[in-house]
Amino acid sequence: RILSERNIHRSIVAACEDYGINLIFLKPNIDQEHQLFLPNSEEEIYEGISKTKPQVLLLINPTYEGICLNLKNVISTVNKKYPELIVFVDEAWGAHLHFSDKLPTSAMEAGADICVQSTHKQGGSLQQSGMIHWKDGRINNDLLIESYRSLGTSSPSYVLLASLDAARETMEKKGRKKIDHI
Numbered sequence: 001r002i003l004s005e006r007n008i009h010r011s012i013v014a015a016c017e018d019y020g021i022n023l024i025f026l027k028p029n030i031d032q033e034h035q036l037f038l039p040n041s042e043e044e045i046y047e048g049i050s051k052t053k054p055q056v057l058l059l060i061n062p063t064y065e066g067i068c069l070n071l072k073n074v075i076s077t078v079n080k081k082y083p084e085l086i087v088f089v090d091e092a093w094g095a096h097l098h099f100s101d102k103l104p105t106s107a108m109e110a111g112a113d114i115c116v117q118s119t120h121k122q123g124g125s126l127q128q129s130g131m132i133h134w135k136d137g138r139i140n141n142d143l144l145i146e147s148y149r150s151l152g153t154s155s156p157s158y159v160l161l162a163s164l165d166a167a168r169e170t171m172e173k174k175g176r177k178k179i180d181h182i
Contacts, residue, residue: 003054007037007063008090024052039069042077049082056086061107062093071110079111086138089115095123095131099175113138119167126163 002021004012006028016023026048029038039061040048049057057078062068075087089107091097095117097106107115114134119125134144 001052001054002056002058003048003052004058005040005060007060024054036065037063039063039067042074045074056088058088058090060090064093068104071107072105075111086113091115092118093121095119099171108133119164123167124170125167126160129160129164131164
């Protein structure tokens with residue numbers, strides 16, 4: 001079972017349907033004035049876990065609009081109360097978070113077990129490229145790689161792969177440097 005915030009990508013819903021995964025949603029937290037999803041509160045998340053007993057908690061951080069949870073707090077509490085629970089963060093809009101102390105904490109720095117990033121959105125790679133990061137030991141490496149291989153193409157775009165590597169290298173070398181001019 002996966003407990004998730006409601007503002008997830010439709011591919012997650014489709015994958016859960018295809019593989020018979022029970023996807024349970026937290027009640028959406030919507031800002032009526034601006035018509036946008038807000039992150040669920042920490043209390044709503046903990047209550048949802050307590051009620052539904054999921055194996056995976058899926059959080060979206062940051063939201064499409066850039067709103068973030070106190071992810072470090074949530075993950076720390078979840079790890080203490082529910083040590084078996086896998087914390088999966090959809091960090092599609094947060095590939096840049098790791099590279100500034102002025103931004104919210106990135107998923108992996110906050111202690112997530114696994115996260116996905118659409119690196120093309122905020123990380124500098126070409127369109128339609130992204131990365132998966134996971135904690136060794138909490139996520140079964142062989143199963144993850146086999147799943148990736150079974151769903152991926154046997155003819156990947158080396159241009160896209162090279163753009164991911166270039167984005168990674170650029171952020172690794174220059175991602176934390178201060179910009180003196182705009």
